[in-house]
Amino acid sequence: MNARVAPTPVTPDPKTLVKSARTVIATEAAAIRALEPRIDDAFVAACRLILACQGRVVVTGMGKSGHIGRKVAATLASTGTPAFFVHPGEASHGDLGMILPQDVVLALSTSGETDEVLFILPSIKRQGIPLVAITGNPRSSLARQADVHLDASTSTEACPLGLAPTASTTAALVMGDALAIALLEARGFTAEDFARSHPAGSLGRRLLLHIADIMHTGAGIPAVPPEASLTQALVEMTRKHLGMTAVVDAERHLLGVFTDGDLRRALDDEAVDLRNVRVADLMTRQPKTIGPDKLAVEAAQLMEKHQISALLVVDEANHVVGALNIHDLLRARVV
Template sequence: MNYIDSGKRTIEIERDAVNALLERIDSSFEKACELMLQCSGRIVVTGMGKSGHIANKIAATLASTGTPAFFVHPGEASHGDLGMITKQDVVLAISNSGQTEEVVTILPLIKRMGAPLISMTGKQSSALATASDVSLDISISKEACPLGLAPTSSTTVTLALGDALAVALLEARGFSEEDFAFSHPGGSLGRKLLLTVEQLMHTGDRIPEVSPATPLTEGLFEISDKGFGLTAIVNDAKEIQGLFTDGDLRRAFDDKLDLHNTEISKVMTKNCKTIQSKALAAEALQVMEEYKITGLLVSDEENKLVGVIHMHDLLKAGVV
């Protein structure tokens, strides 16, 4: 048994099936997209068996890319779940044969309800295709399964066509990364695009800060006490004057400065990098990575110190 040859042959057959699908992305596909885009309700996706698994995934992809959708099992639809469908919805029914009993059974009820029906089927003369407002062709020349029994190429083609619909609708809606993040708040993208500096920064007594006239030794105590490896230098109005870090301390040692009598303003970094509290946490990460620093002072619109954020905060929140 040559496992590698078998695996490659399967992928080649499925690749060819998907390539053949390209020629069938035509006016029917365009009409299906328009029906789904104009839908004032939900896209109800249904299918039985392996087609049902693919239908469930297509519904999830549509929902996460800006097209409200959900899956209804056709067998359950005949026993009450059909009440989940309204005339404001669009039904997307999937059956390779187009004759799946559980799907065909509910077709008259969908038509009577007045909900537009889009089908994905490999048989354009089938009951499902005939009953549909738009029928999308998912026919294949052969399954990758050598017995021709297990749905393989057919399910791959169906899934690819479902993705094509979802992406076309995403682009038509102008769906953005931020929109995607709102439907995935628990994911890494949601954390990167939704979390703000304000939500992660340290405030109040946790902020390391000293006045410009503070001796270097006291500045070092502030850095050590707060544990961020830096301290802000602010005036009486809390306006940021500069920043003193471990790196500035090393330079002070190299210059053999008197740590007790040198004011911190003499050795601080002026025009230091800051970020506003309303900025996204991802922006703070970008600044830190670009300038190879591990902490940022957080300011308001008047350049007044309101907080501090450290790379550890971004790591802990999963932004990195």
């Protein structure tokens, strides 16, 4: 039995590599530019079909078009248009049950002649489900059977062999993105709406997490009366681990705050009798505060602006209802 001979390593020419990559980018950029004049009445009709949809957009496609379809479905779903992907091969073996009469089907195929996609069209048509197709061939079977066809044809692939889907899949992806964003704007979809579908992402944390969600409350709030001694204030600060303590009256109205910075200034002031001074004489009056209904990111911005590391949380009557510091924001991954 002959042993397989390992291929001789090829030392690539840097200029050839750069030229090849630039050719790919130029080819795909040209394919995208060619889409602009095709955003026409058919595109508007596709948007109207989807906006009127009472169900979901069911995206389907085979092979590389399927990979693009999955991404388009994910983009639609995250920008206010409920959508999911169904593999056309699996659809013909039971997954067609996932497609309901109130849905819209969005089918992707570069050739428009993909057998697996064409095979499920009669079932879709029998249910009266609207069909939007994105293909690279306006005269294809899929394009002719679609209620609305979006032309994503390209003159050439970026692959020098003309075989690997490159410019064609890029064009389909961009057409899908154009559809998703046009629908987003038509729905008045906001950044807050986007955050609700991305609660674990950084944007979700910035737009959904409120002060009330992360602040220390109840016994976790450092607080002392104005007549408290310096020692009592330090003990309270040490126990609560926030680097400060609120100074409050009997009804927990905020009178001021005593911080590590106030302590250092007192230690540096020879006129201060550290044994007998009251915390009310050392506190910062009218400190920066924030409301519990504010976003956590607003606390981060306030801390950064005023170069402070902790905030007291007060209600509309200036009662102290919470406290937090920069470490709470870090743990919540707001900063």
